Amino acid sequence: MPVTTLALRDDQIGRPGEEEAMSRSVTAHSLGGPRLEPEPPSAKAQQKARALGLTSATGLVVGSVVGTGVFAMPAVLADAGTSSIAVLGVIALGAMLLAAMFGQLTKRIPNSDGGLCAYARHEFGDFAGYLTGWCYWIQAWAGNAAIVAAWVFYVDALFGIKPSGIGNWGIALSGLWIPALINLAGVRHMAWFQNLTVVLKFLPLLFVGVVGWFFVSKANFGAFNASGGSLYSAIGIAAGVALFSFIGMEVAAVTARRVKNPQVNVGRASRLGTAASAILYLAVSAAVMGLVPHHQLVNNTAPFVTAFGTIFTHGAWAGKLVAALAVVSGIGALNGWTLVTAEVSRAAAQDGLFPRAFAWNDRKHTAWFGVLTAALLPSLLMLWSYTTAAGLTVFTDLVDLTVVTVAIPYLFSACAQLAYLVSRRRRVQGRQLIRDLVIAGAGVLFSMWVAFAAGYQSVYQALILVLAGVVIYAFIKAHREDTGQVTTPVDAGAES
Numbered sequence: 001m002p003v004t005t006l007a008l009r010d011d012q013i014g015r016p017g018e019e020e021a022m023s024r025s026v027t028a029h030s031l032g033g034p035r036l037e038p039e040p041p042s043a044k045a046q047q048k049a050r051a052l053g054l055t056s057a058t059g060l061v062v063g064s065v066v067g068t069g070v071f072a073m074p075a076v077l078a079d080a081g082t083s084s085i086a087v088l089g090v091i092a093l094g095a096m097l098l099a100a101m102f103g104q105l106t107k108r109i110p111n112s113d114g115g116l117c118a119y120a121r122h123e124f125g126d127f128a129g130y131l132t133g134w135c136y137w138i139q140a141w142a143g144n145a146a147i148v149a150a151w152v153f154y155v156d157a158l159f160g161i162k163p164s165g166i167g168n169w170g171i172a173l174s175g176l177w178i179p180a181l182i183n184l185a186g187v188r189h190m191a192w193f194q195n196l197t198v199v200l201k202f203l204p205l206l207f208v209g210v211v212g213w214f215f216v217s218k219a220n221f222g223a224f225n226a227s228g229g230s231l232y233s234a235i236g237i238a239a240g241v242a243l244f245s246f247i248g249m250e251v252a253a254v255t256a257r258r259v260k261n262p263q264v265n266v267g268r269a270s271r272l273g274t275a276a277s278a279i280l281y282l283a284v285s286a287a288v289m290g291l292v293p294h295h296q297l298v299n300n301t302a303p304f305v306t307a308f309g310t311i312f313t314h315g316a317w318a319g320k321l322v323a324a325l326a327v328v329s330g331i332g333a334l335n336g337w338t339l340v341t342a343e344v345s346r347a348a349a350q351d352g353l354f355p356r357a358f359a360w361n362d363r364k365h366t367a368w369f370g371v372l373t374a375a376l377l378p379s380l381l382m383l384w385s386y387t388t389a390a391g392l393t394v395f396t397d398l399v400d401l402t403v404v405t406v407a408i409p410y411l412f413s414a415c416a417q418l419a420y421l422v423s424r425r426r427r428v429q430g431r432q433l434i435r436d437l438v439i440a441g442a443g444v445l446f447s448m449w450v451a452f453a454a455g456y457q458s459v460y461q462a463l464i465l466v467l468a469g470v471v472i473y474a475f476i477k478a479h480r481e482d483t484g485q486v487t488t489p490v491d492a493g494a495e496s
Contacts, residue, residue: 054265054272057252061273063198064248064340066280067333069241070205071304071326072150072395073281074288076241078297081226084238085286091242092278094446095249098410099274101417101443102253103267104436108420115254116409117348123416126353126486127473132412133348134469138462139406140341143247144334145378145385146398148175151330153301153395158323165386172382179335180375183342184366197332204322208291208307209283215311216290226294239453244399245281247406249274251340299392302326342370352485353476400458405465407451414443 077084105119116136121129152171156162163171227234252269256262259269289297291307300306304326305319312318342358346367349359357369385394417440420426421433428436451459480486 053260054268057259057265057269058272061252061269062276064251065277068147068150068330069245073241074285074303075297075300077238077285080234080237081223082221083224083234087235087238088242095246095274097439097442099249099270101439102250102270106253106256106266107263115250116413119416120412123419130353130473132409135405135408137344138465139402141374141377143402144337145381146402147333148172149395149398151175154323154326157302157305158327169383169386176375176379179338180371182335183338183371197329200325201329204325205284208287212287212291220290220293222294236453240400240403243403243450338374341374342367345370352480400454401461403454404451404458404462407447411447414440
């Protein structure tokens with residue numbers, strides 16, 4: 001399957017100094033809350049900003065969706081049994097519906113730069129926009145922790161080491177802070193490294209997804225339900241890692257400002273990129289489950305190394321090669337998501353919905369505080385993870401936490417579309433209305449089901465983080481009132 005790499009050069013992105021120069025006046029923002037408005041960009045700056053056509057935007061989606069998690073996914077799916085392939089297919093269908101919905105929202109909502117946060121803010125106000133951005137930001141850096149957990153497995157396989165939990169934490173730190181340093185070096189260096197790692201990432205996946213099928217044995221596939229519990233428990237095991245693997249399908253909507261003709265191309269790129277990723281996931285996961293005997297695949301922290309060992313029976317070099325490619329591509333995935341994490345918090349800070357520090361830029365226009373935070377928080381999370389769990393459990397626990405927190409922004413987006421469709425503002429009628437209601441309704445149910453399937457422990461952890469965000473918003477709102485960014489509520493009177 002051909003994959004288009006995306007070259008994010010400085011001349012494609014546009015210079016932040018031209019595009020994001022902020023005026024000193026505070027004006028009413030079209031999404032319902034005031035923000036610092038940018039000065040009107042020049043025609044040249046607009047042309048630079050809208051540099052991503054359909055092909056490049058689709059490549060961006062595929063490159064964001066297919067991360068390092070795929071290198072650990074077959075082992076988690078094997079723990080559930082072959083039923084996990086069907087679960088992966090259902091999750092892929094749900095992801096396709098969400099991708100279509102993001103295209104509809106981008107087409108309908110003006111000034112939807114920022115994607116999910118903008119949708120919620122437009123329909124439900126500042127607090128909903130903040131909460132959506134807060135949850136998406138949490139899933140971004142928690143997702144980095146999950147990515148680096150899978151990355152550590154392949155570092156261990158490459159060098160043949162079996163470090164302790166603290167030793168793995170030391171390896172994870174390098175995986176988190178090297179991308180942070182690359183991002184701090186500037187967009188040009190980050191983009192060059194990203195393009196290289198995207199190519200290296202897809203080489204072993206495409207090889208297994210095509211050539212691997214010639215070496216598959218039916219005897220290697222496990223039972224339909226191998227979880228040891230009910231079929232629903234098996235579905236829950238597979239659902240978490242399956243949805244985690246599709247996180248990133250919304251990046252075309254998040255970067256709508258960079259896309260040419262976003263009202264059309266955001267939806268198309270989201271659907272095409274998600275569909276291409278789904279085909280790759282299904283082909284690769286099923287192939288690995290047929291290449292590696294079930295008892296060897298369950299709890300295997302580097303399943304692709306074992307799969308390549310089956311294809312090249314007398315070549316230990318093949319396993320080392322795929323481990324090396326997975327290590328390099330993992331750094332690339334962390335490199336890209338470090339940028340996404342920093343940009344999500346910067347956009348919210350510029351809207352006055354995040355602490356102002358996240359909007360601080362250096363001379364290279366890098367949100368340096370956001371980049372440092374995007375490395376520091378998962379570093380602390382990994383320290384806690386490695387002192388409380390081990391092996392593949394570290395990865396699956398982090399995946400479940402990420403899934404729950406990303407399900408909240410997905411739910412807000414689906415509800416934003418649903419609120420529009422059931423209101424008198426809608427402009428769609430007849431079959432088109434029925435189609436859109438089905439997509440929005442499916443998005444609501446899908447988001448709620450995924451959060452529930454992730455497990456109670458992950459829901460409790462996510463709830464604590466969400467409630468902490470509510471406390472932080474209280475201070476943000478008070479500051480916005482003091483600076484005149486929002487209207488101060490009229491109280492009945494002071495307490496006696």
